[in-house]
Amino acid sequence: MNGCLNDEIGARLRQVRQHNRLSQRALAKRAGVVNSTISLIESGQTNPSVGALKRILDAIPISVADFFSLTDAGGEQIFFRNKELTEIGKGGISYLQIGNNMVGRSIQILKETYTPGSDTGKVRLTHAGEEGGIIIKGRLEITVEDQRRVLGPGDAYYFSSRLPHRFRCIGGEPCEVVSACSPPTF
Structure with a gap:
């Protein structure tokens, strides 16, 4: 690897480590590497092998794929056009997520559309975690443990996500919801 790539890997590692509130020493201990290893990588002075980098990233934890898909350090996207939202749903439910990378994030925000x-x-x-949302359009039946409610525009919900829950669109029109989940576990 060349020096420029070493610098990029180092900057990304520093960004991810700091987002996860880990000191260099704490990350080194978790990963089972010498304390100076993290400092040398972050400063671009050493080139970690793929195996060493994976061991360090597993200790955070973050996958190698997610690590390399991060935006440039310091270049975090703040504003998102509708076409820039990330689709994470399938079938009759669309979940448009704000941002494409939840690494180091405390909250996940979705625009949900149910056919x-x-x-x-x-x-x-x-x-x-916890989740909450507000119905923008349509009617949504929400079941949380043994409680069931049909909510319409302007109605909202908020509960511990550890409780078994289910969502179902009621009626002949699509239902739109803006929701949030903390931490981003959905």
Whole structure:
């Protein structure tokens, strides 16, 4: 690898480490490397092998693919046009996520669109964190544990995501929701 690539890897590693509130020493200990290794990589003075880089990234944790898909250090995108939102849904439900990389983030924000009759499934969702949202258009049936409610425009919800939950579009028109999940575990 050349010096420019070493600098880029070092800057990315520093950015990810700082987002995860880890000191160089703490990351080195987690990864099982010598303390000076992280400092040398971040300063661009050493070129880590793929195996060493993977071991360090696993200790954060972040995948090698996510690590290399990060925007340039300091070049974080702040504003997003509609076409720049990342689609993470499938089938009758569209989940447009603000941002394409949740590494180091504390919150995940989605614009959800449910086609009439679409459903998150009979097996209820559970994941770490909390989530909330507000219905913009249409009607959405939300089941959380043993509670069920149909919400319309202007209505909102907020609950612990650890509770089993399910969403279903009711009626003949699509339902639109703006939601947030913290941490970004969905």
